[in-house]
Amino acid sequence: MSEQLPTQLVDRFGRRVTYVRMSITDRCDFRCVYCMDEEMQFMPREQLLTLEEIVRLLKAFCELGVEKIRITGGEPLVRRNVDWLINQIGALKSSTSLKELNLTTNGSQLPKYAESLAKSGMDRINISLDSLNPERFKALTRTGDLADVLAGIESAKKAGFKRIKLNAVIMKGRNDDEICDLAQFAIDNDLDISFIEEMPLGEVIHQRSESFCSSDEVLAALQARFNLQPSIESTGGPSRYYQLPDKRSKIGFISPHSHNFCSSCNRVRVTTEGRLLLCLGQEHSVDLRQVMRAHPEDDLRLKQAIIKSMDIKPEGHEFDIKAQPIIFRHMSVTGG
Secondary structure, eight states, rough: OOOOSSEEETTTTSSSEOEEEOOSSSOSSSOOOOOOSSSSOOOOGGGGOOHHHHHHHHHHHHHHTOOOEEEESOOOOOOTTTTHHHHHHHHHGGSSSSSSEEEEEOSSTHHHHHHHHTTOOOOOEEOOOOOOHHHHHHHHSSOOOOOHHHHHHHHHHTTTOEEEEEEEEOBBBTTTGHHHHHHHHHHHHTTTTEOOOOOOOOOOOOOSHHBBOOHHHHHHHHHTOOOEEOOOOSSSSOOOEETTTOOEEEEEEEEETTTTGGGOEEEEETTTTSEEEEEESSOOEEEEHHHHHHTTTTTHHHHHHHHGGGGGGGSOOOTTSSSSSSBBBOOHTTTT
């Protein structure tokens, strides 16, 4: 008799895990100052999960009750054959519990991929945009071109996704004078936007304690210009949302420091080399790549490893922005 597996993933604190963020590459065509070092050492390709392994892994999660997947990087759209991968994952909606497939991207490759992503079942897209000033954008990303990202946003709008959201990491002395301009850009383009507190992951050249800008400071700057009203709408992620009367755009805040969301955490992350991270701000993890490669035909063993991992999901994290860094893996490896 085959083993009866649970249909839901529940951790030891009673939180149901329904959301997986999957990093498919640690590579990126940008070098954003808060995300990675200027001279990054990327992983050898043989250490990364293959596309087929990614599909196998996500299928196992979705057969265990996961309803939402977000594809992240690095920059996921620089991964070769990414359109094939998205098509395979999108197909899981018809055979598993998967309901929503999303993407986080810097937007530079969207003119090439937006239409095919939409046809493959991609529902929502988050696009990073930290400045509307071309020179400043170049400085923050080191290699990025603002015009490419703006073209990517237009391509995504034309492709017809359910919703497009901008993500902006606000840093004092770098782009905190653009808070209202970024919000206005989102409103003018009928987009959502989330303002994100900088996270202390990986070594960077600046002092994060000096550049840190809290969500409360961002909200105060916005309230001085906009009539923001708390929104009851939730996307199942960590954002707290506000809205303007008679506008569709939502303005959100992701606050891992000042208002952490650990008590309602419903997500886990898988790194590009197949390490299942049970918490963004802790190192509790399980090597799922080892399980898959040691047992290439045994999906039961893979699912058992995922189920058992729920026992080590921590209750929460305690980020200290004064510690540099608190976690030594870069955000590009962790996966957005």
